[in-house]
Amino acid sequence: GAGVSQSPSNKVTEKGKDVELRCDPISGHTALYWYRQSLGQGLEFLIYFQGNSAPDKSGLPSDRFSAERTGGSVSTLTIQRTQQEDSAVYLCASSSGWGEEKLFFGSGTQLSVL
């Protein structure tokens, strides 16, 4: 596609439920990143993929968070047993490859855990 696409744009869920967030990167971009932005905060790195592998998962806040990428394209971020502190905007970005610092971001998924 022309840009990074994320879905859903908004997600409201109850505490304890699982959620899946989807990211479709720019066609041909091999590197994919997940960040999140809590209210009034900067962007917090979660995980990055090069192709289908995730060499760096260091930013995942707990084992309730996981992500996968298939076919070197679409990625899914899954949050299990959601907590209120998980409420944030989850941003996906892609780049043409590792070592390319310039990121192209999607519009994000606003997650609200009630």
Added chain:
Amino acid sequence: DQQVKQNSPSLSVQEGRISILNCDYTNSMFDYFLWYKKYPAEGPTFLISISSIKDKNEDGRFTVFLNKSAKHLSLHIVPSQPGDSAVYFCAASGRTNAGKSTFGDGTTLTVKP
């Protein structure tokens, strides 16, 4: 410990004047710096960057200055326009983790007509 800091949460300037947004960092391993601009309900978009081998990079109305000894960079917008009103994020990365940028908390710029 926050490695990239934007100490001014907000800045307001008059249209046509200069906007100066500041950013400080603590990690001496950072060697590439970027500025992103973010409008409400949109993702950040890349604005301008600078490598540590330079002290200035200019692109139209936007200029980024880097002072390595002070671990400080700034973004100058001249002249400022109402459409520049947005949140500006400073980001830094190193050669060992390129793409895994560390972001500041952002500065909200308001340009008044």
